[in-house]
Amino acid sequence: MLLAIAGFEVRQRLHRVSTYVYFGVFFVLAAFFILAAGGAIPNATVDFGTGGKVDINSPWSLASLMTLIASFTVVINAAIAGRATHQDVDANTTPLLFTRPITRAQYLGGRFLGALGVLLVLSLAIGLGAFLATKLPWMPAARVGPQRLGAYVVPYLLVVLPDLLLMASVFFALAVLTRRMLPVYVGAVVALLGYFIGINLTGDVERRTLAALVDPFGLLAIDSVTHYWSIAEKNTRLLGLEGDFLWNRVLWTGIAVALFAFTYRRFSFSVAGGAATQRAAPEALDEDRARVTVPHAHLDFSSRASRGVFGALVRLQLRETVKSVFFGVIVLAGVLFIASTAPAIGTLYGTPTYPVTRQVITVVAGSFAMFILIVLTLYAGELVWRERDAGMAQIYDALPTPRWAVVAAKLTALLGIVALLLAVVVVSGVVIQAAKGFFHFELGLYLRSLYGISFVLFACLCSLAVLVHVLIDQKYVGYFAMVVFLAISLLMPVLGVEHHLLRYASVPAHPYSDMNGYGHYVAPLVWFELYWVAIAVALAVVASLFWVRGTPQTFRERWREARARLDRRSGALLGVALAVAAATGAFIFWNTNVLNPYRTRFSREEAQAQYEKRYKQRLGALAQPKVTAVKTRVDIFPGERRVELDGVDTLVNRTAQPIDQIVVRISPRATVRGMTFPGGQETLVSDGETGVHAFRLRQPLAPGASTELAFRVSYLNPGFENEGSDTRIVENGTFIDGEYLPGLGYFVQKELVDDEVRRKHGLGPRERALDLDDPAAPAFNYITHDADRIRFEATVSTSADQRVVAPGTLEREWTEGGRRYFHFVEERPIFHYLAFLSARYVVEHDRWNDVALEIAHHPDHTYDLASMRRGMKDSLDYFTRAFGPYQHPVLRIVEFPGYATFAESFSSTIPFSEAIGFIAEVEKGRPDAIDYPLYVTAHEVGHHWWGHQVLSADSQGMTALVETLAQYSALMVMKHAYGPQVMRRFLRYELDRYLSGRSAEKKKELPLLRVEDQGYIHYSKGSLVMYGLQDLIGEDAVNQALREVVQEYGDKGPPYPTSRVLLAALRRHTPERFQYYLTDQFEQITLYENRVVSAKASRRPDGKYDVTLELETHKHQADALGVENEVPLHDWLPVGVLDAKGDALVLEPRKFEGPRTTLTFVTDRVPARAGVDPLNELVDRIPEDNLMPVTVAR
């Protein structure tokens, strides 16, 4: 009987077209994702951390992909599992079924199994789609590994089936117990909520376990377990039930079963048979009845009355929506979700930023946007179908309510709902800010951003949603259509459609900066919004024309009716709307495609590819003179976003041959007015697309001789662009660098780096750097080949209310012709690495010895100035003592808008993004709070030694000398300022970054000595390596080695040092017994697996404690793809015993031979935790098991 019911259900479903449509959707989705991730689709890249070396059909890839798509099936799951029982309620067959001799178990079980069976069959489409996609000819063969059945089957067993089971149970329960479909859809929303909460929590390494458990789909649990898998493991290892993943599956499967049991117990045939109607007491005859007369009607159909009708309709629709319980549930879910995002707003290294309004808006509105979309889609359907669902349609349709009033009222009610939800966002944002003690609310920004932008775009979507439901005269198909539409519009940029004129309700990205506000994004926003609103109005008119009134008709009949309904007023409105849309569209197109070049991601990459294709061969090895001096005039017009350059570069021929061809490269955004040499030149190439201008000199430049390049260049930004506008030249916060100035020769750095991207543009793979021992390398530094050190002088002007900052000493400042002028001169030769900044700054002055300190910042951003000042002073203190004198008379930090989030060190000038240092909230009272403004400041100051005094050659390992040492310098400053507690927490983050980074490596991992500009190695691994080293051999020894490097290579020209110089210096100061450490950490990729097995202590009669530790240690070495071998361990590893506060009672290196070691210590006070490598200085994939609580025997 149970099977009969289940079978009936399945057969029913197979008769319906929708089932096959769903199957097709899953199939296509899976295939599409596989193709996109494999790079088979030219404009589309989808990357879920697979990088370039992980096979697209590897167990790990397939598990991730299938889990992701399974989560998309929530909506369809809701429909099928919910309808399983709701169809009986809906069609009113319950009186027929429930009077049959079937048991509860048979009915519920049969229906559930039937739904589950259908879902299983549908889910097969995912695996099939993935498999077939890997067989398609467009898949690059390199990305497809050996096909393993297990790789397809295991994710089904462990992920897809439990997910389906869970979701089906939830929706089934909701449908059975509430006998309505709306709660089922709300349930789907809440399920997605769990997922998004998890995503937010997982950003922070400290909360990953919680995130893994909260996610009902298991995607985050998988991530938690495989996060650190190397590339080789991802390609071969099958997902197993372990760790967080196991608990996640157990938890959610348990919930599914419990839910089904609950449903079973609560369900009853008799209750479900129909609601009892209340019979009132026998009605007495109304005595007044005979006397009462109905007054004569006075009907008013004037426009005023119609407006009143409109208002009444809007109020009714709004009230009915907002009063509903399920609306409240959705809003509550959204608010909970916002609450879950609140702690993580802008955290870096676990330290939060002040919740400035723009960040709160980004996070809160971003997370809530999904809910608004869901509500909008759901309620558009509910509103359009409300009368028909209630059975009141015939009454309503026969009333003389004007059609425009009906349609407009529904649309207005929908807009009202959206406005209400946005108000929830505002309130939530303000509450979050207040809860964190931050009261600079900027309500105007809330209103502008949420109502001036978001609301307008949502309104356009509302109009579309209503039209879809009107045209598609079936409620569920209408929903499906909207979901498909939303999915497509999300995917459009991935598919290569990037122009916002073609993407409904889409506007160009408009990042907000506290410094620059919306800046030059206001213009495109206004015009695009006008365009889309006009279109939305036209759509609304069409919806009104096609509005269903009366009994359903064929589409031809409806078309005729619509044409008949087109009267003068609606025709005029439609005409005006379309005219406005056309006019604004044309104006926009003129701006985005005619006045400015239209840039897509692909076109930008293509320009880089063309640079390489056209010039590498011809010009790559061409000998060029060196730039020895730059003297330029820069005129900045912030209001117009225009910059004029007029300067002279002095060039010297340092080769042994005469040079007659000179190649100049400048930013493709430049408008070159003139480039001339004394004695004249012939122009060989003038390529605006790639910025290459090549000349043949009339008089060749003899060896040792010098000449001058006179250049006049303008940067113009007329009108507005679709995407990719120049964020360096803005109204407040201009920051132009060497990209905007001419450079000589062929720049390898400007080539495309990523092998996948290169392949798409028809280029082969490329080596990231010259081999470490290539003899040609030391001739060039890695910043630029066209100069060693130069003399620099500049006169920069800007508008009267702004200041300019540039490298060098500010010799003179004056006002002329309503503009301000600044004259900078650099007294010592510096590298060809220049920048000019202009904004309305407030400047703080300070001193350190005879160095003038300045911080130029946005007036409101005063939160972290103390940290920065301390960072500057502590750094100068420490570095001067440790490495040598600071070479400039001034040191400046300059704030620039948060369009990019980095800090960079030019000579004496450190631009610092507003997003990473000026709004950090260093938590007072938390002993391990990481003061990252101080850390970043110290790192940048450190670059004045590592990068400006000593600069490495352009080969492998280049960044080890520069970035790793800057990191080390910053770590030392932090250590002395804050102590080892902070270091422990910081190093944990660095370890996490290293391990994640190597897991996502696209080419190959390399040892530190040979690092090829890989951030996760030179920053994160470098931190661990250097900090560990100074713990082993002592800070002073390391510093001495570094001082020697500065003394030998500082301020010198070629030959430039490589990382071998650093290693040699360190070796000179490292005792014999620790030399292995340098080999392991610099020349190999070494990982440990250390853990403490047991930690016991006993109290001695003299009050001290005997501590015994049992430790297990293993050492592995890995190759470029992460294939590991265990190697024998004869190393000195730090061992520590900590007290309850976390202070070290014992912290010293001990020698380990082999895997098992027992150590004993004596401590003065009670030990709380102990273990090996307590500060996580060594790379260890499971750092949590290094320490354990000590069991103290009485």
Next chain:
Amino acid sequence: MNLVIENLSKRYPNGVQALRDVTLTVGPGMFGLLGPNGAGKSTLMRTLATLQDPDTGSVRLGDIDLLRDKHAVRKLLGYLPQEFGVYPKVKAVDLLDHLGRLKGLADRALRKETVEALLHRTNLWDARNRALGTFSGGMKQRFGIAQALIGDPRLLIVDEPTAGLDPEERVRFHDLLSEISESVIVLLSTHIVSDVSDLCSRMAIMHQGELRLVQQPAEAVAGLRGRLWERTVEKSEVAKLSESLSLVSTRLVAGRTRVRVLADAAPAPGFVPADPELEDVYFAVRRGADLRSRAA
């Protein structure tokens, strides 16, 4: 003002011919449209209520072309559909007020007075603040007529109003309908014969999309006088009888089968004259009998 229907035809996409060349003129007063389920009554009602378009034909309400100028008709229309729902959580008085607003009663005071009066008339005054979801079937129907009556309609279309009501409720409902002004064109569509015989001064019988008879009920009944014969028989005999005689109806009376036959004289021994009722007219029409009276 008259309602003039000419040559109305409608065929549904699934092939069913719901209306076949229907022509009818209805003046003020109660007009009953009688017919079995599937006869086309509801299609006709919906068309007249401006909810559906016919394939061919025309309808005029006074000067107004009903098919073209639906909005004008809706101003004069009151419609009680065959099946309708209500918002279960809304109070009766609130929904009635809202519907009155939508009907065009813009003035708040006048509307309030109208709503209250209608609630009294339909005996729903005591229940006015209760949620509509708690109403019994009869109360819901009365609410339906109340909303149809708002705004002094000139054309009132009532579709199967008493189906599903218990006898007491039916009586109440009949009372309500009978009080409607005689200057209003009331079209009452039903398959319950006594609705027409109790209330309507004129009627038409509809069968398979066609109008079979348009006459005053009393005349139609009179036309059968003298031509209707009845006899009580065993069930097993019915089949044989139906072969030779034109049976009008077979029904059970106190457990025994009584047949009625249309004939000019006693058709067989044992048949006695029967006193015709409207029901017999109905059954006769359904069986296609020719009811033209021999008398002038």
